[in-house]
Amino acid sequence: MPAFDYAPAPESRDLANLKPSYRPFIGGEFVDGGGEPLKSVNPATEEVLAEVGTADANDLDAAVRAARTAFEKTWGPMPGSERAKYLFRIARLVQERSRELAVLETLDNGKPITESRDSDLPLVAAHFFYHAGWADKLDYAGYGPGPKPLGVAGQIIPWNFPLLMLAWKIAPALATGNTVVLKPAETTPLTALVFADICRQAGLPAGVVNIVPGAGDLGAKLVSHPGVDKIAFTGSTEVGKLIQREVAGTPKRLTLELGGKAANVVFDDAPLDQAVEGIVNGIFFNQGHVCCAGSRLLVQESVADELLEKLRHRISTLRLGDPLDKNTDVGAINSREQLDKIRELAESGEAEGAQRWTSPCPVPDRGFFFAPTVFSGVHQSMRIAREEIFGPVLSVLTFRTPDEAVAKANNTPYGLSAGIWSEKGSRILWMANRLRAGVVWANTFNRFDPAAPFGGYQESGFGREGGRTGLEGYLDV
């Protein structure tokens, strides 16, 4: 009997409505940026998708000015109930255009269409709906009567969840009455500029949202711009530290959401098959380009062999390939630079003596791909246990007792997320209280909800996004 080979089932790329060029969105209009245009590349094929105009210093000034004017004249003074209407409208438009946005996100980022369609886009809409609800209820958010917005927020987002990170930044800022200048990542600017079109479609007053594509130097200019009241950054710890240094001594507020090296802790009484699912979801979701990825698996020694055997079988069923194919589980690495970094770290794992296992799945000849990889026999001292790989590479460590699990899980400069797998509720609560991580998942992983605050400890940053707590980052309280 022949094998059950799934025939290609690609989503139509025409849905993305891809244009040959995109331009910065400043003061309610798409304008020619003065910066050197950049080319956005499809990481699955290495072909150029579109040319994107970038902002230079003058454009940035114009964007900050437009945001300031909007803050003072229209958006700031507007009653919350009116702001809510715009946010609801944006949320509905995101839903209406979700197929277009999902396909475009997949083309630009390399993530599988099932993820952009079933995870990213629904969450984007949910964030706008959720925060629209807050806009007229800020008096009841727990910050006293009439909490005031900060003003102009400069926001810098990464390439791993281009549109979702935009939503996490823009929705709370707008709900609380701030205006924004947002810089999307250099390699994934396209959906942000379609979002700009949605703002226009929604009739959002000019200058409330400004999108300025560009590279890191533009981000640095935004951070140091005197007209900005608040900086919100999601990205690497390295850049986060530079930003914090730059902002120190100024009146600017700052929230940082940085890297992570999350522990996913599996006890011997865990529901093993579901733990396997959670481990796979924790590290291979979005090719492991997730700051809260469960990149360190801590498994109790008594079940380690059984769990690893199940895990390898499960990982070998993951389908790597064309991100637009509806049956693809693991898509493309976002850039060659990132691919090189993952390769380098994986090689260090081998050099330091960990045992490497790579999924036997076929890897396309073209594009940036990295087959799901598991390192066992990893020790706390190895680089692959300490450094964020930001790719589909899992490091497996073992522990003997709950105390040892806590010690190893916390033995990292990061502290963004963690997972606990056990059928014993008391153990989960005991452990969750001892883990230094902003988010602790129990018997699940990588679950997000706009009502749940997200953020980290130590080098994973500070400030929370989402929920009531997330509003604080955009209010003068």
Add this chain to the structure above:
Amino acid sequence: MSAPTLPAALADATRDDASLRRFLHGLPGVDQVGVEARATALATRSIKKSSKLWAIDTAISMVDLTTLEGADTHGKVRALTAKAKRPDPDHPDTPQVAAVCVYPDLAATAVEGLTGTGIGVASVATAFPSGRSSRQVKLADVALAVESGASEVDMVIDRGAFLEGRYGAVFEEIQAVKAACGGAHLKVILETGELASYDNVRRASWLALLAGGDFIKTSTGKVSPAATLPVTHVMLQAVRDWYTATGELRGVKPAGGIRTTKDAIKYLVAVHEVAGEQWLTPQLFRFGASSLLNDLLMQRRTQHDGHYSGPDYVAVD
């Protein structure tokens, strides 16, 4: 009389009632949210073109074409055997189904209609569907099926005993039925709709495998919910774990409530990715269904002819 091939740990588990209970309660739990999320996610696989055709033909070859009504007659069973042999007379290349599934008093009629075709005759037994009778009556039921020539016996477990925690009683009964089956294949119906939790489904699956069941089957079709994807996931995991532990391949049969090609393909994807490619054969996976076959035939025609034909173009029974 546990099977002699069992590894020591598993043989130990069946030593007495207490060992059996310790073993079953020591199996890893099943997280309800997790298994349902996985089943939902896997059901989004998009099976098109050549893989869809392959899946349709494979699904047809896995159908246990079933009639289990009080109103069943010899005539009805004869019609069913004719359909089993030639599911779609206009398309003679359509595969035959795996078996015809009937009550034991009609098994002889089914055998008569299917002799020499390679199509199995499955007979339900053991006071199907409730299983509420004496051991003697249940074994007599099995004897009737076997003497009538049934090649497969679909027994029901004693859910009452299982829920009371009398695992040993359930185990012995399955063993006794297995012995009474002789050369006939034994499918053990867990009636998962009455077991209430996925943990219980896992325990019942292992119990049936330990006792020598060749197949574990979800449901009688008389209790709602019948087969569901997450329950089938748990059972597929059980046969995979069994294979890992013993090297033996055992089968899974979801039954009841699977009516469309779309549903059937979701099950095949689960078989493929949860248990593994080896299980994609009628020897190891069956669908207990009656109306499913016609939907598969209609979809098959659509794939071959390029247009939809409608229910009047396939035989009702």
